[in-house]
Amino acid sequence: MTKKDVIRLLEKIAVYMELNLENPFKVSAYRKAAAALETDGRTLDEISDFSELKGIGKGTNDVITEFVQTGKSSVLKDLTDKVPPGLIRMLKLPTLGPKKIAKIHDALGIDTLEGLKAACENNEVSALSGFGKKTEENILKSIETVLNRPERYPINRILKFKQVITDVIDTIPGVERYDMTGSGRRTKETSRDLDFIVKVEDYQLFTQTMIEQNFVTEIVSQGDKKLSLEIEHDFDKINVDFRFVNGDEYISTLQHFTGSKEHNVKMRQIAKSRGEKISEYGVETPDGLKTFQSEEEFYHYFDLPYIPPAMRETGKETDIDISEIVSLSDIKGDLHMHTVYSDGANSIREMVEAAREKNYSYIVITDHSKSLRVANGLSDERLLEQLEEIRAIDQEYDDIDVYSGTEMDILADGTLDYSDEILSQLDYVIAAIHSSFQQSEEDIMHRLKTAMDNPYVRHIAHPTGRLIGVRDGYPVNMEELFDYAEKTNTILEINANPQRLDLSSDAIANQNVMFTVNTDAHHTDHLDFMHYGVSTLQKGFVKTSQVLNTLSREEFKAYINKDKQSDINE
DNA sequence: GCCGTTTTCGGCCCGACTGTTTTCAGTCG
Known part of the structure; x- marks a missing residue:
């Protein structure tokens, strides 16, 4: 029995109560109780009295206590006796x-x-009062959608859908500004749909242009303020919502539609306690409607620091001190990137120039090692050749340090792809697993530990090997990984590539190790991925002092010149 | 069902759109 089991129970009760047409506020109370447990940092055993949590009172406390002690819930049993399980599936429509x-x-x-499908086809549903022909059609369409479409798409897929849309928006005259909002802007790992807000002179022209596109498969709804479409791209379908904005309310609309829902509820409660009201149009104050020039200004108005979109999830972000959480502007360098030496698209010099445009103080060139043949991994000789070229290029620049490194393979039996003699000549060594994903957890941990034990290996790249929505990665014992990283002073990577985001925000929360966030760029354009990684760190509430590549140029140089075992911040 | 510096009852975030209805309930985000 874990906290997750209790959370699931409360949420399940809420769903059943909803279908039992109980008071919506009672339903919401169960959801709030589940959220209160989720937000609390403690495990189930560590909480002695559930009712001391805000949102849990006598009723839900009794439900939780019964469940924890007996493994059963009489409240849930009464509900499941009354509500047929098939109705739960209908809620998804x-x-x-x-x-x-x-x-x-x-x-x-x-x-x-x-049964529902058959009843619609026999026109039994449209015969009910309050239902009509259109409702019946919509139900049939919904059933079709739910049976044929994934519920959520991984972020990398979402970004491709986004490109399809923005390519069209960019051609429409009179568009002054637009932003993607919703879970996409919050860098969630997966999203159900796409949301945009658009400031446009002529929303009718915008609507007309958009609905004429070949990729539009359905107009879900259409009005003065919003347009909702279903689109298809590469055989996948997704819903896209556009919200039209006029005048000064842009920032309030941006804030509102970025969400999350829970974050907005929390903000509205804060406003309400001050006698004010937040809507997507602004803040209603006793002196009239207040609008904002930036989201910073909006949050400061409520005496809060700027809360980055990635952190706007549960509402707890408004309660805690977030002043030391890392932000994109804290990042001073990128420690993981590839060049034409292995499977990258650009030369060392091109990567350096692109990094200078980002105002980075340092970068490390880390091509693949010899065993990774598919990626043209570097032999000992080619690695040393590259080292010479890096040294020469580094000499040419005053404003950036260019270090030599490698992303070295950890082979299936745990041996490392270069000898210590070779590694000792490099400035910075990354180790990573690229093969034999099917091994047991024990074998995988043996490989990772061998790498962490090596005195030259500074960090482990993409520690789980997962690709979001594609593959889970190899089996890693996370507790052991963090313990061993701490023991060996090995740094763990947040790989900022939106296919990976590895380690995940869930994994890194409340951990006491050093992290580094890197793009793993295979092209100069990929250096732009950094913000996805920073968002992942923000979701895990990781502080700037816990992220290696926030060190200044001098501090990073000092770190490289020191032994791995010495303290980073000395 | 939960909550309280307008407190033990009466609220609980707020607005857009659709469909069915003829002024609004239901759903969604």
Whole structure:
């Protein structure tokens, strides 16, 4: 029995209560109780009295206590006796909510998706009062969608959908400004849909242009203020919402539609306690509607520091001190990138020039090692050749330090791809697993530990090998990984490539080790990925002092010239 | 069901759009 089990129980009760048409505020109380448990940093055993948490009172405390002690819940049992499980599946259908489902169930006795489909096809649903032809069609369409489309897409897929949309927006005259909002802006690992806000002179022209595009498969809704479409790209379908903004409310609309919902509820409660009201149009104050020039100004107005989008999730971000959390401007260099020596697209010099444009103080060139043949990994000789070239280029620049490194393979049996004799000549060594993902956790941990034990290996790249929504990665014992990293002074990477985001924000929260965030760029354009990695760190509430590449140029040079075992911040 | 510096009852964030209805309920974000 873990905290997660209790959270799931409370959320399950909320869903069943919703379908049982209980008071919506009662339903919401169960959801809030679940959120309160989630936000609390402690484990189940560490909490002695649940009712001391804000949002948990006598009722939910009793439910939790019964469940923890007996493993059962009489409240849930009563509900599951009353509500057929098929109705839970119906809740997933867009346009169908608890009220309509209850009505269909009560009037027609339908309690399965299949039964619902048949009833629509026989026009039984449209015969009910309050239902019509259109509702029936929409239900059939919803069933189709739910059966044929993934619920959420990984962030990398979301970014491709985004490109399809922005390519069109960029051609529409009169568009003054637009932003992607929603979970995409918050850098969630997966998103259900795409959201944009658009400041445009003529929303009708915008709407007309957009709905004429070949990729539009359905107009979900269309009004003066918003447009909602279903689009298709590369055989995948997703919903896209546009919100039209006029005048001075842009920042308030941006803030509102960035979410999360929980974050917004929290902000509105704060406003309300001051006698004010937040909406997407601004803040209603006793002196009239207040609008803002920036989100910084918006948060400062409520006596809060600027909260980056990535951190706007549970609402707890408004309660805690976030002044020391890392931000993109703290990043002084990129320690993991590839060149044409292995599988990168650009030369060392091109990478240096691109890094200078980012105002970085230092970079490390880290091509693949010899065993990674598919990526043209460097033999000992080519690595030493490259080292010479890096040294020469470094000499040419006053404003940036260019260090020689490698992303060295940890081979299947745990041996490292270069000898210590070779490694000792490099400035900075990264180790990574690129092969034999199917090994047991024990074998994988043996490989990672061998690398961490090596005196030249400074950091482990993409420690789990996962690709979001594509593969889980190899089996890593996370507790052991963090313990061993701490023991050996080995730094763990947040790989900023949006396919990876590895380690994940969930994994790094509340850990006491050093991290580094790097793009793993294979092209100069990829250096732009850095902000995804920083967002991941922000979601894990990681402080600037815990991130290696926030060190100044001099501090980083000192770190490189020191033994791995010595303290970084000495 | 939870909560309280307008407190033990009466609120609980707020607005857009659709569809069915003829003034609004339901759903969504």
